[in-house]
Amino acid sequence: MVKVLICGGGNGAHVWAGIAASQPGVESRVLTIFADEAERWTNAMKESDFTVIVHSRGEEPTKLTTKPTIVSKDPAAVMDGIDIICFALPAFAHDSYLQALKPFARPGLVLAGVPGQPGFEFAIHGIWGTVALQCSILSFESLPWACRIVEFGKTVEVLGTKDTLLGAVTIGSTVPSMEPTAMLQATLGPLPKLTTTGHILGITLMAGLNGVVHPTIMHGRWHNWDGKPLDEPPLFYNGLDRPSANLMSDMSDEIVATAKAIMQQRPQVDLTNVIHIYQWFMRSYYDDIADKTDLYTTFHTNKAYQGLTHPTTQTEDGKYMPNFKHRYLTEDIAYGLLVVRGIATIAGLATPNMDKIIMWAQSCLDQEFLKDGQMTGKDIDKTRCPQKYTLNTLDQILGHA
Numbered sequence: 001m002v003k004v005l006i007c008g009g010g011n012g013a014h015v016w017a018g019i020a021a022s023q024p025g026v027e028s029r030v031l032t033i034f035a036d037e038a039e040r041w042t043n044a045m046k047e048s049d050f051t052v053i054v055h056s057r058g059e060e061p062t063k064l065t066t067k068p069t070i071v072s073k074d075p076a077a078v079m080d081g082i083d084i085i086c087f088a089l090p091a092f093a094h095d096s097y098l099q100a101l102k103p104f105a106r107p108g109l110v111l112a113g114v115p116g117q118p119g120f121e122f123a124i125h126g127i128w129g130t131v132a133l134q135c136s137i138l139s140f141e142s143l144p145w146a147c148r149i150v151e152f153g154k155t156v157e158v159l160g161t162k163d164t165l166l167g168a169v170t171i172g173s174t175v176p177s178m179e180p181t182a183m184l185q186a187t188l189g190p191l192p193k194l195t196t197t198g199h200i201l202g203i204t205l206m207a208g209l210n211g212v213v214h215p216t217i218m219h220g221r222w223h224n225w226d227g228k229p230l231d232e233p234p235l236f237y238n239g240l241d242r243p244s245a246n247l248m249s250d251m252s253d254e255i256v257a258t259a260k261a262i263m264q265q266r267p268q269v270d271l272t273n274v275i276h277i278y279q280w281f282m283r284s285y286y287d288d289i290a291d292k293t294d295l296y297t298t299f300h301t302n303k304a305y306q307g308l309t310h311p312t313t314q315t316e317d318g319k320y321m322p323n324f325k326h327r328y329l330t331e332d333i334a335y336g337l338l339v340v341r342g343i344a345t346i347a348g349l350a351t352p353n354m355d356k357i358i359m360w361a362q363s364c365l366d367q368e369f370l371k372d373g374q375m376t377g378k379d380i381d382k383t384r385c386p387q388k389y390t391l392n393t394l395d396q397i398l399g400h401a
């Protein structure tokens with residue numbers, strides 16, 4: 001029997017709670033500490049079935065109607081006997097769950113971030129302290145499903161399920177009751193097929209690519225903007241200019257160099273899962289890209305990106321202004337680029353290209369992360385960089401100390 005605790009109350013948590021409950025030998029419980037979600041979800045399930053509608057290509061949709069055994073906002077009510085804690089949440093919400101769960105942290109637990117997003121393991125080590133070294137940690141690059149809630153606590157729809165999902169695992173010093181990847185797979189069923197390779201820090205460095213892509217596109221379009229409202233929101237990915245494509249490539253080189261520097265200093269650490277952004281696109285979107293010449297053409301001819309526009313706000317007279325409060329600048333800097341910048345610093349690498357984007361973004365956000373080239377700005381606590389959790393050595397960020 002695997003007892004899984006799903007953390008969160010959004011789209012992914014809804015799907016996972018239902019799918020896990022329908023797997024043989026799995027008990028599914030939910031912890032959602034946000035607002036009144038637990039109460040609303042519990043009440044909704046009293047009134048009716050809990051249904052996951054699963055769409056699969058070329059097949060009739062299937063309906064799962066198995067409920068989680070409990071949905072609560074109280075960790076004490078759900079943690080008894082739990083084998084694995086799964087996070088299906090935006091990264092900014094992880095800390096509050098780890099704080100709430102800390103009194104129940106015990107050796108041998110498995111924690112899975114699906115997606116983990118940059119620095120998932122830093123948050124666990126930083127908040128749980130030494131007991132985290134006795135736990136196993138899994139981090140995956142994305143959520144298994146494209147999904148959305150139809151009716152809160154009652155119905156959720158899976159629009160698509162990934163065939164495979166890439167991640168990495170760190171086994172804690174207290175071995176869990178079952179191999180962690182197999183345990184996680186048991187909660188999901190056959191798809192997506194989970195694959196783990198390399199060190200978990202590699203997943204963090206690769207997840208940092210959102211922090212490379214989105215803020216750099218924003219910078220390219222807006223750093224010389226004259227401040228006048230626009231008639232139309234400009235194209236986002238398709239509006240990328242060549243200097244920004246080059247800058248993105250240079251930032252990605254800095255990430256790959258960081259991985260290499262760490263592998264030189266710690267030859268037993270496998271970060272070969274860290275690849276250049278162009279290679280990542282070729283791996284993830286090969287069939288969707290019409291012109292694969294370089295990174296610039298990759299963005300301009302990627303089917304998945306056609307027609308998407310910059311985040312904007314509308315003025316009273318119907319014109320458009322850039323939205324610098326959008327997650328492309330807020331989350332992707334604080335929970336993306338700054339995480340990889342913090343790792344590069346610990347690895348002893350200079351990152352002039354990342355710093356250029358961070359300096360511009362922090363001025364747009366009216367926050368301070370970098371100060372005199374150091375990760376010591378007054379708002380560093382609002383990020384997920386290792387320095388925030390006083391993880392300042394290679395051994396600490398590798399989970400060895």
Ligand code: NAI
Nearest residue numbers: 008009010011012013034088089090091093143145146147
């Ligand atoms: P969501 O947007 O549905 O999550 C919202 C939930 O997060 C809320 O219901 C609440 O439980 C929690 N939350 C929000 N603000 C909070 C706060 N201040 N404190 C504590 N909890 C808070 O997220 P979703 O769609 O389930 O996605 C989870 C992750 O997976 C995200 O990082 C998302 O980018 C990623 N993802 C989602 C996909 C999808 O189709 N939904 C597809 C691929 C990735």
